[in-house]
Amino acid sequence: MTDNNEKPDLNKHGGENGKLMRSATYASVTVAIILICIKLMAYLSTNSVAILSTLVDSLLDMVASVINLVAVRHALVPADHDHRFGHGKAEALAGLFQSAIIAGSGVFLVFQASERLLNPKALDSSNMGIAVMVVSIVLTLFLVTYQRYVIRKTRSVAISADSLHYVGDVLINGSVIIALVLGGVFHWVYADGLFAIGIALFLLFSSWKIIRASFSDLMDEELDDGERTRIIDLVKAHPGVLGIHDLRTRRSGQQVFIQMHLDMDGSMSLHEAHKISDDVEQQLMTEFPEAEAIIHQDPIHEAAPSP
Incomplete structure:
Protein backbone atom coordinates (compact mmCIF):
# COMPACT_ATOMS: atom_id res chain seq x y z
CA MET A 1 0.00 0.00 0.00
CA MET A 219 -24.99 -5.84 -3.83
CA ASP A 220 -21.43 -4.69 -4.62
CA GLU A 221 -21.80 -4.97 -8.38
CA GLU A 222 -18.57 -4.68 -10.37
CA LEU A 223 -17.65 -1.44 -12.11
CA ASP A 224 -18.62 -1.38 -15.76
CA ASP A 225 -16.40 -3.06 -18.36
CA GLY A 226 -14.98 0.25 -19.56
CA GLU A 227 -13.71 1.21 -16.11
CA ARG A 228 -12.29 -2.27 -15.46
CA THR A 229 -10.46 -2.13 -18.80
CA ARG A 230 -8.99 1.26 -17.85
CA ILE A 231 -7.72 -0.22 -14.59
CA ILE A 232 -6.17 -3.26 -16.29
CA ASP A 233 -4.49 -1.17 -19.01
CA LEU A 234 -3.12 1.29 -16.46
CA VAL A 235 -1.67 -1.50 -14.28
CA LYS A 236 -0.14 -3.42 -17.19
CA ALA A 237 1.54 -0.24 -18.45
CA HIS A 238 3.94 -0.32 -15.48
CA PRO A 239 7.20 -2.02 -16.58
CA GLY A 240 7.54 -3.86 -13.27
CA VAL A 241 4.17 -5.60 -13.58
CA LEU A 242 4.18 -8.93 -15.43
CA GLY A 243 0.44 -9.54 -15.12
CA ILE A 244 -2.74 -8.88 -13.16
CA HIS A 245 -5.42 -11.29 -11.92
CA ASP A 246 -8.27 -11.57 -9.39
CA LEU A 247 -9.34 -7.97 -10.06
CA ARG A 248 -12.33 -7.08 -7.90
CA THR A 249 -14.10 -3.74 -7.87
CA ARG A 250 -17.16 -2.22 -6.25
CA ARG A 251 -18.67 1.17 -5.60
CA SER A 252 -20.11 2.52 -2.36
CA GLY A 253 -21.53 6.00 -2.81
CA GLN A 254 -18.60 8.24 -3.75
CA GLN A 255 -16.02 5.61 -2.82
CA VAL A 256 -14.61 3.01 -5.22
CA PHE A 257 -12.78 -0.05 -3.89
CA ILE A 258 -10.26 -1.90 -6.07
CA GLN A 259 -8.55 -5.16 -5.17
CA MET A 260 -6.07 -7.07 -7.34
CA HIS A 261 -3.11 -9.44 -7.46
CA LEU A 262 -0.01 -8.30 -9.34
CA ASP A 263 2.44 -10.75 -10.90
CA MET A 264 6.05 -9.63 -10.41
CA ASP A 265 9.52 -11.03 -10.93
CA GLY A 266 10.08 -13.38 -8.01
CA SER A 267 13.79 -12.57 -7.88
CA MET A 268 13.26 -8.92 -6.92
CA SER A 269 13.45 -7.81 -3.29
CA LEU A 270 10.42 -7.13 -1.12
CA HIS A 271 11.37 -3.45 -1.14
CA GLU A 272 11.31 -3.35 -4.95
CA ALA A 273 7.97 -5.17 -5.11
CA HIS A 274 6.51 -2.78 -2.55
CA LYS A 275 7.76 0.21 -4.55
CA ILE A 276 6.06 -1.09 -7.72
CA SER A 277 2.81 -1.59 -5.83
CA ASP A 278 3.07 1.97 -4.51
CA ASP A 279 3.59 3.29 -8.04
CA VAL A 280 0.57 1.35 -9.35
CA GLU A 281 -1.62 2.56 -6.50
CA GLN A 282 -0.49 6.14 -7.07
CA GLN A 283 -1.49 5.87 -10.74
CA LEU A 284 -4.86 4.35 -9.81
CA MET A 285 -5.52 7.16 -7.33
CA THR A 286 -4.68 9.72 -10.02
CA GLU A 287 -7.08 8.10 -12.50
CA PHE A 288 -9.76 7.33 -9.87
CA PRO A 289 -9.38 10.00 -7.11
CA GLU A 290 -12.28 8.49 -5.16
CA ALA A 291 -10.73 5.00 -5.11
CA GLU A 292 -9.04 2.92 -2.43
CA ALA A 293 -6.79 0.16 -3.73
CA ILE A 294 -5.66 -3.06 -2.04
CA ILE A 295 -2.82 -4.76 -3.91
CA HIS A 296 -1.31 -8.19 -3.31
CA GLN A 297 2.06 -9.08 -4.86
CA ASP A 298 2.52 -12.56 -6.37
CA PRO A 299 6.08 -13.67 -7.23
CA ILE A 300 6.52 -15.25 -10.66
CA HIS A 301 9.60 -17.45 -11.18
CA GLU A 302 10.17 -17.57 -14.90
CA ALA A 303 12.06 -20.53 -16.30
CA ALA A 304 15.59 -19.77 -17.45
CA PRO A 305 15.96 -19.60 -21.24
CA SER A 306 17.35 -22.71 -22.95
CA PRO A 307 21.01 -22.51 -23.90
Missing part, protein backbone atom coordinates in the same frame (compact mmCIF):
# COMPACT_ATOMS: atom_id res chain seq x y z
CA THR A 2 1.19 3.54 -0.64
CA ASP A 3 2.69 5.40 2.31
CA ASN A 4 0.56 8.24 3.62
CA ASN A 5 3.14 10.84 2.63
CA GLU A 6 3.10 9.56 -0.95
CA LYS A 7 -0.67 9.60 -1.45
CA PRO A 8 -2.36 12.52 -3.17
CA ASP A 9 -4.14 14.84 -0.77
CA LEU A 10 -7.74 13.75 -1.21
CA ASN A 11 -9.10 15.58 1.82
CA LYS A 12 -9.35 18.81 -0.14
CA HIS A 13 -10.85 16.97 -3.11
CA GLY A 14 -13.41 15.26 -0.90
CA GLY A 15 -14.23 18.54 0.85
CA GLU A 16 -14.91 20.31 -2.45
CA ASN A 17 -17.05 17.42 -3.64
CA GLY A 18 -18.97 17.45 -0.39
CA LYS A 19 -19.73 21.17 -0.72
CA LEU A 20 -20.96 20.69 -4.28
CA MET A 21 -23.15 17.71 -3.34
CA ARG A 22 -24.67 19.54 -0.38
CA SER A 23 -25.35 22.66 -2.44
CA ALA A 24 -27.08 20.51 -5.08
CA THR A 25 -29.37 18.96 -2.45
CA TYR A 26 -30.22 22.39 -1.01
CA ALA A 27 -31.02 23.70 -4.50
CA SER A 28 -33.20 20.65 -5.16
CA VAL A 29 -35.26 21.16 -1.99
CA THR A 30 -35.67 24.88 -2.68
CA VAL A 31 -36.90 24.34 -6.25
CA ALA A 32 -39.29 21.60 -5.10
CA ILE A 33 -40.87 23.94 -2.51
CA ILE A 34 -41.35 26.69 -5.11
CA LEU A 35 -42.91 24.25 -7.57
CA ILE A 36 -45.28 22.87 -4.94
CA CYS A 37 -46.58 26.35 -4.16
CA ILE A 38 -47.25 27.41 -7.74
CA LYS A 39 -48.68 24.04 -8.80
CA LEU A 40 -51.04 24.00 -5.84
CA MET A 41 -52.44 27.36 -6.94
CA ALA A 42 -52.72 26.10 -10.51
CA TYR A 43 -54.57 22.94 -9.46
CA LEU A 44 -57.04 24.86 -7.31
CA SER A 45 -57.69 27.10 -10.30
CA THR A 46 -57.95 24.46 -13.06
CA ASN A 47 -59.14 21.30 -11.26
CA SER A 48 -56.84 19.34 -13.61
CA VAL A 49 -55.69 15.88 -12.56
CA ALA A 50 -52.74 16.28 -14.90
CA ILE A 51 -51.64 19.26 -12.82
CA LEU A 52 -52.53 17.29 -9.69
CA SER A 53 -50.20 14.56 -10.88
CA THR A 54 -47.33 17.02 -11.30
CA LEU A 55 -48.15 18.51 -7.89
CA VAL A 56 -47.93 15.05 -6.34
CA ASP A 57 -44.68 14.48 -8.23
CA SER A 58 -43.26 17.76 -6.87
CA LEU A 59 -44.27 16.72 -3.34
CA LEU A 60 -42.37 13.49 -3.91
CA ASP A 61 -39.47 15.47 -5.32
CA MET A 62 -39.27 17.43 -2.07
CA VAL A 63 -39.45 14.26 0.03
CA ALA A 64 -36.83 12.56 -2.16
CA SER A 65 -34.61 15.64 -2.12
CA VAL A 66 -34.79 15.89 1.67
CA ILE A 67 -33.91 12.20 1.91
CA ASN A 68 -31.02 12.79 -0.49
CA LEU A 69 -29.85 15.73 1.59
CA VAL A 70 -29.74 13.58 4.73
CA ALA A 71 -28.22 10.62 2.86
CA VAL A 72 -25.51 12.75 1.24
CA ARG A 73 -24.55 14.32 4.55
CA HIS A 74 -24.31 10.84 6.11
CA ALA A 75 -22.51 9.31 3.11
CA LEU A 76 -19.82 11.99 3.27
CA VAL A 77 -18.96 11.13 6.89
CA PRO A 78 -15.43 9.62 6.84
CA ALA A 79 -14.81 5.97 7.70
CA ASP A 80 -14.75 5.31 11.43
CA HIS A 81 -14.10 2.42 13.82
CA ASP A 82 -17.51 0.83 13.21
CA HIS A 83 -17.68 1.59 9.47
CA ARG A 84 -14.22 0.90 8.08
CA PHE A 85 -15.46 1.15 4.47
CA GLY A 86 -17.21 4.47 5.04
CA HIS A 87 -20.90 5.36 4.88
CA GLY A 88 -21.37 5.56 1.11
CA LYS A 89 -24.18 3.00 0.95
CA ALA A 90 -26.46 5.48 2.71
CA GLU A 91 -27.12 6.87 -0.78
CA ALA A 92 -28.35 3.49 -2.05
CA LEU A 93 -30.56 2.96 0.99
CA ALA A 94 -32.11 6.38 0.39
CA GLY A 95 -32.68 5.40 -3.23
CA LEU A 96 -34.68 2.34 -2.20
CA PHE A 97 -36.83 4.44 0.11
CA GLN A 98 -37.41 7.00 -2.65
CA SER A 99 -38.40 4.32 -5.14
CA ALA A 100 -41.05 2.95 -2.76
CA ILE A 101 -42.61 6.42 -2.38
CA ILE A 102 -42.51 7.08 -6.12
CA ALA A 103 -44.07 3.70 -6.95
CA GLY A 104 -46.86 4.31 -4.45
CA SER A 105 -47.63 7.71 -5.96
CA GLY A 106 -47.69 6.20 -9.44
CA VAL A 107 -50.32 3.67 -8.38
CA PHE A 108 -52.33 6.45 -6.71
CA LEU A 109 -52.28 8.54 -9.89
CA VAL A 110 -53.42 5.59 -12.01
CA PHE A 111 -56.56 5.33 -9.87
CA GLN A 112 -57.12 9.11 -9.96
CA ALA A 113 -56.66 9.26 -13.73
CA SER A 114 -58.92 6.26 -14.30
CA GLU A 115 -61.68 7.97 -12.33
CA ARG A 116 -61.27 11.09 -14.47
CA LEU A 117 -61.50 9.02 -17.67
CA LEU A 118 -64.74 7.46 -16.43
CA ASN A 119 -66.08 10.87 -15.34
CA PRO A 120 -64.40 13.46 -17.61
CA LYS A 121 -64.66 17.14 -16.70
CA ALA A 122 -63.93 20.26 -18.69
CA LEU A 123 -60.82 22.19 -17.62
CA ASP A 124 -60.91 25.79 -16.42
CA SER A 125 -58.23 28.48 -16.61
CA SER A 126 -56.04 26.44 -18.92
CA ASN A 127 -53.94 29.53 -19.69
CA MET A 128 -52.92 29.78 -16.05
CA GLY A 129 -52.12 26.08 -15.97
CA ILE A 130 -49.94 26.40 -19.06
CA ALA A 131 -48.11 29.41 -17.59
CA VAL A 132 -47.39 27.50 -14.38
CA MET A 133 -46.05 24.53 -16.33
CA VAL A 134 -43.76 26.79 -18.37
CA VAL A 135 -42.38 28.35 -15.18
CA SER A 136 -41.92 24.85 -13.74
CA ILE A 137 -39.98 23.72 -16.80
CA VAL A 138 -37.67 26.77 -16.67
CA LEU A 139 -36.92 26.34 -12.95
CA THR A 140 -36.36 22.60 -13.34
CA LEU A 141 -34.02 23.09 -16.31
CA PHE A 142 -31.88 25.47 -14.23
CA LEU A 143 -31.75 22.89 -11.44
CA VAL A 144 -30.91 20.00 -13.79
CA THR A 145 -28.12 22.05 -15.40
CA TYR A 146 -26.52 22.65 -12.00
CA GLN A 147 -27.02 19.02 -10.98
CA ARG A 148 -25.27 17.84 -14.14
CA TYR A 149 -22.32 20.08 -13.30
CA VAL A 150 -22.14 18.58 -9.80
CA ILE A 151 -22.42 15.04 -11.20
CA ARG A 152 -19.48 15.67 -13.57
CA LYS A 153 -17.38 16.82 -10.62
CA THR A 154 -18.45 14.25 -8.02
CA ARG A 155 -20.08 11.27 -9.79
CA SER A 156 -22.57 11.17 -6.91
CA VAL A 157 -25.11 8.34 -7.13
CA ALA A 158 -27.67 10.27 -5.07
CA ILE A 159 -27.42 13.45 -7.15
CA SER A 160 -27.54 11.39 -10.36
CA ALA A 161 -30.80 9.74 -9.26
CA ASP A 162 -32.28 13.09 -8.22
CA SER A 163 -31.27 14.66 -11.52
CA LEU A 164 -32.84 11.81 -13.50
CA HIS A 165 -36.08 12.39 -11.60
CA TYR A 166 -36.08 16.11 -12.42
CA VAL A 167 -35.31 15.43 -16.08
CA GLY A 168 -38.47 13.33 -16.02
CA ASP A 169 -40.29 16.31 -14.51
CA VAL A 170 -39.38 18.42 -17.52
CA LEU A 171 -40.93 15.82 -19.81
CA ILE A 172 -43.95 15.46 -17.53
CA ASN A 173 -44.61 19.21 -17.39
CA GLY A 174 -44.37 19.38 -21.17
CA SER A 175 -46.96 16.63 -21.48
CA VAL A 176 -49.26 18.50 -19.08
CA ILE A 177 -49.08 21.58 -21.32
CA ILE A 178 -50.23 19.43 -24.22
CA ALA A 179 -53.06 18.00 -22.13
CA LEU A 180 -54.19 21.47 -21.08
CA VAL A 181 -54.15 22.72 -24.67
CA LEU A 182 -56.12 19.71 -25.91
CA GLY A 183 -58.58 19.89 -23.03
CA GLY A 184 -58.93 23.64 -22.54
CA VAL A 185 -58.62 24.88 -26.12
CA PHE A 186 -59.86 21.95 -28.18
CA HIS A 187 -62.24 20.68 -25.46
CA TRP A 188 -60.98 17.09 -25.60
CA VAL A 189 -62.06 16.08 -22.11
CA TYR A 190 -60.22 12.75 -22.10
CA ALA A 191 -56.77 14.30 -22.63
CA ASP A 192 -56.38 15.16 -18.94
CA GLY A 193 -56.90 11.58 -17.71
CA LEU A 194 -54.85 9.98 -20.49
CA PHE A 195 -51.82 12.18 -19.86
CA ALA A 196 -52.13 11.61 -16.11
CA ILE A 197 -51.93 7.85 -16.72
CA GLY A 198 -48.86 8.40 -18.90
CA ILE A 199 -47.23 10.38 -16.10
CA ALA A 200 -48.08 7.65 -13.59
CA LEU A 201 -46.46 5.02 -15.81
CA PHE A 202 -43.37 7.21 -16.11
CA LEU A 203 -43.17 7.43 -12.30
CA LEU A 204 -43.35 3.64 -12.04
CA PHE A 205 -40.62 3.26 -14.65
CA SER A 206 -38.42 5.81 -12.85
CA SER A 207 -38.99 3.94 -9.60
CA TRP A 208 -37.76 0.69 -11.19
CA LYS A 209 -34.59 2.39 -12.49
CA ILE A 210 -33.81 3.76 -9.01
CA ILE A 211 -34.34 0.30 -7.52
CA ARG A 212 -31.91 -1.25 -10.01
CA ALA A 213 -29.26 1.41 -9.36
CA SER A 214 -29.63 1.07 -5.59
CA PHE A 215 -29.37 -2.72 -5.63
CA SER A 216 -26.32 -2.46 -7.87
CA ASP A 217 -24.60 -0.46 -5.15
CA LEU A 218 -25.88 -2.49 -2.21
